[in-house]
Amino acid sequence: MxxxxxxxxxxxxLLIGVGIMSLLWVVSESRRRAADLSPKENRAWAxxxxxxQYIDSIAERFSRCPRCGNLNKK
Ligand SMILES: [Zn+2]
Numbered sequence: 083m084x085x086x087x088x089x090x091x092x093x094x095x096l097l098i099g100v101g102i103m104s105l106l107w108v109v110s111e112s113r114r115r116a117a118d119l120s121p122k123e124n125r126a127w128a129x130x131x132x133x134x135q136y137i138d139s140i141a142e143r144f145s146r147c148p149r150c151g152n153l154n155k156k
Pocket of ligand 1: 129130131132133134147148149150151152
């Protein structure tokens with residue numbers, strides 16, 4: 083067995099713990115950002131008149147159909 087100081091052991095323990103936590107945080111943050119860039123289900127619209135399906139990322143409740151111009155409600 084290798085004799086080590088108690089403060090050195092505590093320091094190493096904390097350093098490894100913080101390192102693992104930072105690694106997990108970076109991985110989860112990069113996954114969250116990748117998910118934000120992909121199109122969400124609530125941005126997909128289906129026209130009630132011509133049944134055309136399209137993506138409108140700006141509209142919140144109402145969106146105008148790019149094909150027929152019908153105003154669609156969420
Ligand atoms: Zn339409």
